[in-house]
Amino acid sequence: MREALSGLTVRGRAFVAAGVTAIVCAIVLGQPSLSRVGVLVLALPLVSAFFIGRSRYRLALVRTVNPQLVTAGQPASVNLALTNEGRTPSGVLLLEDHLPYVLGTRPRFVLEGIGHGWHREVTYQIRSDVRGRFEIGPVTVRVKDPFGLVELGRAFRTTVPLTVTPRTVPLTHIPLGGAWTGSGDNRPRAFAMGSAEDVTVREYRRGDDLRRVHWRSSARVGELMVRREEQPWESRATLFLDNRVVAHRGQGIASSLEAAVSAAASIAVHLSKRGFTVRLVTAAGEDSANDWHSRDADLNTGPLLEALAVVQPLPRPSLDTGWLTEAGGDGLLVAVLGHVDQRDVPILRRMHAHSGSALAVVVDVDAWLSPQAGGRDASMMLTQQGWRSVSLGPADRLGAVWDELGRRHTQSSRSRGVVPAAPVSVPTGAVPEGEGVA
Known part of the structure; x- marks a missing residue:
């Protein structure tokens, strides 16, 4: 009843006040008929509160x-x-x-x-x-x-x-470069001719196929372990996103960071559809939930987009490079960068050295503050360091910038006198002639 009385609305409180006033006036003026009206007006909200408070609704x-x-x-x-x-x-x-x-x-x-x-x-x-x-x-x-x-x-x-998740745009197929050792344009192929020594186990991660659980190792370790056959011809790609506060300009959905996240999401979807096993790395390093997984394109794209949906600007001045020391980091590297200064040059040089092929989409962050202040210095600097890089401005379409990245690869190949090779079809489980198994 106490809770019900505390739930009186403005109308209910007005009825209580009117009823009490009518009763007091009836006593002072000696009008018994007015007191009956006051009692009726006062009783109505009290009876309603009693029934509402006593009702047991579930x-x-x-x-x-x-x-x-x-x-x-x-x-x-x-x-x-x-x-x-x-x-x-x-x-x-x-x-x-x-x-x-x-x-x-x-x-x-x-x-x-x-x-x-x-x-x-x-x-x-x-x-x-x-x-x-x-x-x-x-x-x-x-x-x-x-x-x-x-x-x-x-x-x-x-x-x-x-x-x-961020907005994505479809991208066209461009030559990505790289070699057979985990970064080429070839699609992943199962290595079916390996022996027992070629099989390793690792901890189970969300999204792994339960059919790959190695029960003997799981019983010995005490937690789920997944069987992973080494795949020398697996196409792996690392998607790097620079999400530092100092590397971007603007606020909200119109900031350069949002353009970088949208570009990274489009590239992640594109690489997954082309058969690459993609992992996501940010300025804070690598998250184990977004590491390389043995799953198809649809299952791989979902966790990547979920991770990009919650990316926040980091208040740190430098990039984390702990993920570069891991084995198998020599595949394709696609970096979506913001502002680059001289402190980042040694790190970017090291990233290029640890990759089979390094591509960069550099967001022209100065153009987000003023269209007249935009520049291409960062993209040119990366090109001098051996990267294939293009610049992305606020008025540029990502699809056109991606195509320009492919044209630069063709131009660099022609300048070196290299003719792009035709795609080679390799049967599942087969090793190309003249190649050895690591």
Whole structure:
């Protein structure tokens, strides 16, 4: 009853005040008829509060979001299924779902006729132009009496995540360079002729095929271990994204960092579709969840886009290079860079030395502040260091910049007198003649 009285609305408090005033005036003026009116006006909100407070309503909520992984700018549908499991009917339900402001205004619904076994579903759409991971919920339910005098609130604790990935654009096939040792234009091929010595195990990671679990090693170690056959001809690519604060300009969705993230997402999707096993590395280093995995393009693209959806600017001056010391880091390297200064040159030179082929898309961050201030110095500096690099400005289309990167590869090959070789088809499990197995 105390909780119900605290839930009196403005109308209910006005009725209480009017009833008490009428009773006092009736006593002072000696008007018994006025006192009866005052008692009636005062009793109405009190009786409503008694019944609302004594009602035992049990509501069950099931929330579904479809899909839970969307691209920025695309809508998602949220379905709320409510069921009254209590035996006593309730009054009017005011339903409100809590949303982050980037997903839109909070949806509100008014539901009536709530009895035993009552079931109702409501659906609304959300949309975000900002990438990120957002929590939808919790739902707030307010029960209101038919007169609008008392209103009690309840809140569900459950929430559902929604991941908004960066926008991507389709990219054309360009020569990526590299060799057979994990970085060429060839697609991954299973190495079926290896012996038992060619089999290694590693810790299980999310997304690995359960059929590759090595149970004997798992029983010995005490945790799941995955069998991984060494694949000398596997095409591996490292996607590096410079997300430092000092390397970018602008704020919000119009910043140069958002353009870099969108470019990295497009490149990740493109490389996965071309058969590359892609890992993501940022300025903070490599995350084990985004390491190389033996899975197809669709399963590999999802975790990469989810990781890029939550990339945040890092307040650190230098790049982490711990991932360069790992074995197998000599594949294709595609870097999406921002502002580059002289302190980054030794690190970029080292990154080029650890890769079979190094490509760079340099975001012209100065042009984000002023179109007249844009320059191509960083791209030219990387070209002098042996990188194949192009510059990306705010008015440039990523598809055209990617094509320019391919044309520069062709021009450099012709200048060296190298004729691009035709694609060679190698049967599964076969080793090209004259090549040895490491």
